[in-house]
Amino acid sequence: MPYLAKWLFISSVIGTCIGIASAIFLLTLDWVTDFRETHLWLIALLPLGGLIIGLLYKHLGKDIEAGNNLLIDTIHQPRTTIPFRMAPFIYIGTLVTHLLGGSAGREGTALQMAGAIADQFSKPFRLSESERKILLIAAVAAGFGSVFGTPLAGAIFGLEFFLIGRLRYDALLPAFLSAIIADLVTKLCQVQHTVYQIGFIPAVSVLYLLYAILVGIAAGICAATFSRTIHYINSLFKSKISYAPLRPFIGGVIVALAIWLMGTTKYIGLGIPTIVQAFHEPLPAYDFLLKMAFTILTLAAGFKGGEVTPLFFIGATLGNALSYIIPLPVGLLTGMGFVAVFAGATNTPLACMLMGIELFGHECGIYAAVACIVAYLLSGRTSIYQKQMIGEPKH
Amino acid sequence: MPYLAKWLFISSVIGTCIGIASAIFLLTLDWVTDFRETHLWLIALLPLGGLIIGLLYKHLGKDIEAGNNLLIDTIHQPRTTIPFRMAPFIYIGTLVTHLLGGSAGREGTALQMAGAIADQFSKPFRLSESERKILLIAAVAAGFGSVFGTPLAGAIFGLEFFLIGRLRYDALLPAFLSAIIADLVTKLCQVQHTVYQIGFIPAVSVLYLLYAILVGIAAGICAATFSRTIHYINSLFKSKISYAPLRPFIGGVIVALAIWLMGTTKYIGLGIPTIVQAFHEPLPAYDFLLKMAFTILTLAAGFKGGEVTPLFFIGATLGNALSYIIPLPVGLLTGMGFVAVFAGATNTPLACMLMGIELFGHECGIYAAVACIVAYLLSGRTSIYQKQMIGEPKH
Incomplete structure (x- = not known):
């Protein structure tokens, strides 16, 4: 009972703070995205934005540059309090990335803001080392859940x-x-989350189960490719360009040029309109590859934001592309891809299964579960989070 | 990939066998329950039935008497193959218990049938020790999921x-x-599962979250009381009556007399009609106590069956009783109690949360999650499964 009361109190405090932070983030991100789409000349400034982000982190944010990996490290081995600076830095870095046309997501930002905010309470609340770990886990849960x-x-x-x-x-x-609590607070701040309509879900059969396994296999391979390539390109940037702020500048030049040459903003930003579209109609089968390329370039070069919404885009369009060969409804394939690529890239199969249920309804639960678990198994030891430790071998 | 193919094959084999076994069990159990309700004089034979079950296990089933605990033990420390006899014995024992008016459930039966069936494959499939553990876990999953x-x-x-x-x-x-796969096979055998209608679910708010915590607290206390009392009464039977087959005989006399005195069959068998009713209208607040008493007497004396459906009954009517003091819709309270008491009694909060989602829809997910986790935390070290080991302290 004292445990229950204590954590109800702490969860309310951090849930409220993180919920408000997520709401502010989501509302400004929406505004920034809309502004970019109506002022496309901004994309020309992407290299400059990259340079500014690079300088900011080089001179004022060396200790928080590891981002999500710093969070994971601190959960495994609590050290000094995570600097509060992490929150505004990642927030500004993400907004600049999105305003100027990088391809990135939100979860990295939400997690880092949440972790930095919550960890400020670990001293005033006099938390022990193991309680501080729990606090950070709860913060990540709150950041992810609310965003x-x-x-x-x-x-x-x-x-x-x-x-x-x-x-x-x-x-x-x-x-x-x-x-x-964080999700509740974010919703009380009038934030509207995108609604994905998966449409008709056929009753499970042995054949359809096999199809779900196939989707899982494709998603697992795609996730492993994404994780490996982003780490590879990142170390390439690091080894070829020794002055850190130049990396996002060069990355920005390449991304901005690619956007200009292709003449579309479909593959930058969060890409939510395309994700929504994927649930309803067949899209070009190469969409997931292009989004992968844009996101990897953006993030490996040093722009800020998360990987998850791009992973949703990649997964959704991969699932959509599979509708050319797998005879299941396109909405269901898109939904399975959406959660399964993410499951493979982050090694979080149960979270992704539940996400499928929360976003698309429990009727898709079995399909989401099978696709996520197979993708998790097939993605091997790769992960977008390099500091993730192995608790048990996957099989 | 070979791992995937291997377990897809094994899962298909055991899933099919267990699915068929569950279907036969559920169909005959339905028939037996209907037959009893139209031939109430059968309840007079409950002591005799108890004696027969007792003799059967004493003379032919000493090695399988531990039931669910034997399964748990074998998962922790694989020994000789679980005797196939366990399946028909528990099946017959359960049918006799239900036919003659004991208060019991189904999950123990489903789990033991599943475990006994699946373990027969561990030698022909040449499974290693750790693979055999996985096989038994999969069998339990299949038994539970299909029943x-x-x-x-x-x-x-x-x-x-x-x-x-x-x-x-x-x-x-x-x-x-x-x-x-087991669930699919059971459904292909024309088994109809009961549909529970939770009705209106209000949007989550801070106040309603506190109510869900209250339901969880009540459920946790109720679950701990159930687990402790059933173990206590069981050892009482054992210490007072040294000849094992006499225990269910005496237990049968007490239960049959109690049914006769009360003049109702509401608290015996699975009690599904009352569970369904609890979702729609307020029931007497003492219902959960009576069901608890009948179930504890029946099972502690040595009758066969599971604890879970009675726990659903106890939880549903407890939730229903809380509608006299907590201003939430009666269906939602009943649904929360349904899964939360079970979560507390078995220490399986995530399974119970998912069960709430699968049975009542994902809209109740947050309520189910909070109630189940709080009940899990408050039930302490008690469990209906005595051999359950502690992997991590609850907090």
Whole structure:
């Protein structure tokens, strides 16, 4: 009971703060995205924006540059308090990235803002080392749950994301309460989350189960390719360009040129209109490859933001592309791809299964579960989070 | 990929066998329940039935008497193959219990049938020790998923039920595939699962979250009381009556007399009509106490069956009783109680949360999650499964 009361209190405090932060982030991100789409000349400034982000982090943010990996490290081995600076830095970096046309997401930002905010409470609340770990897990749960409007998936994500293959229950209550409260607060701030309509879901059969496994296989391979390539390009940037702020500048030049040459903004930013479209109609089969290229270039060069919404885009359009060969409804294939690529890239199969249920309804639960678990198994030891540790081998 | 193919094959084999076994069990159980309700004089034979079950297990089933605990033990420390006899014995024992008016459930039967069937394949398939563990986890997942029509909850139950506070992912794919296939097969055998209508679910608010916590607290206390009392009464029977077959005989006399004195069959068998009713209208507030008493007497004396459907009854009527003091819709309170008491009694909060989602729809997910996790935390170290080990402290 004292445990329950204590964590109800802490979860309410951090859930409220993180929920408000997520709301501000989502509302300004929406505004920034709209502004870019009506002022496309801004994309020409992408290299300059990259340079500014690079300088900012080089001179004022060396200790917070590791981002999500710093969070994971701190959960495994708590050290000094995460600097609060991490929150405004990642927030500004992400807005600049999106305003000027980089291809990036939101979850990295939400997680880092949440972790930086929550960790400020670990001293005033006099938390022990193990309680501080729980606090950070709860913060990640709250950040994820509120930014995507999926509190249950957020809670499980917080429990799953730092350790592969194992789930410990000591942070169960704090993770769920924080995620639920943060999501509630974000929604109270009038944030509208995108609604994805998966449409008709056929009754499960043996054949359809095999199709779901196929989607999982494709998603697992795609996720592993994404994780490996982004780490490879990132080290390429690092080895070829020794002055850090130049990396996002050069990356910005390439991305901006590519956008100009292709004449479309379809593959930059979050790409939500395309994700929504993928649920309803067949799209070009190469969409997922192009989004992958744009996102990898943007993030590996040093722009800020998350990988997850681009992974949703990649997964959704991959699932959509599979509708050319797998005879399942396009909405269902898109939905499976959406969650499964993410499951493979982050090694969080149960969070992604729940995300499928929360976003598309429980009727798709079995399809989402099979696709996510197969993708998780097939993505091997790769992950977009390099500091993720292996708790248990996958099989 | 070879791992995937291998377990797809094994899961298909055991999933099909277990799915058929569950279908036969559910169909005959329905028939037996209907027959009893139209031939109430059968209840007078309950002591005799108890004696027969007792003699059967004493003379031919000493090695399988531990039931679910034997399964858990074998998962922790694989020994000789579980005797196939376990399946027909528990099946017959359960049917006799239900035919003659004991208060019992189905999950123990489903789990033991599943475990006994699946373990027969461990030698022909030449499984290693750790693969045999996975096989048994998958079997439990399949048994649970198919008997309740909730494959996702079944899969997580299989992963959760033998170890408190930790979830290992090495059996993830086998558990999900087996549960999904078994459920599919059971449904193909024309088995109809009961549909529970939770009705209106209000949007989550801080106040309603507190109410859900209250339901969880009540459910946790109720679950701990159930687990402790059933173990206590069981050892009482054992210490007072040394000749084992006499225990269910005496228990049968007490239960049959109580039914006769009360003049109702409401609290015996599975009690599904009352569970369904609880979702729609307020019931007497003492219903959960009476069901608890009948179930504890029946099972502690040595009758066969599971605890879970009675726990659903107890939880549903407890939730229903709370509608006298908590201003939430009666259907929602009933649904929360339904899954939360079970979560507390078995220490499987995530399986129960998913069960809530699968049975009542994802709209109730947050309520189910909070109630289940709080009940799990408050039920302490008690469990209806005495052999369940502690992987991590609850907090």
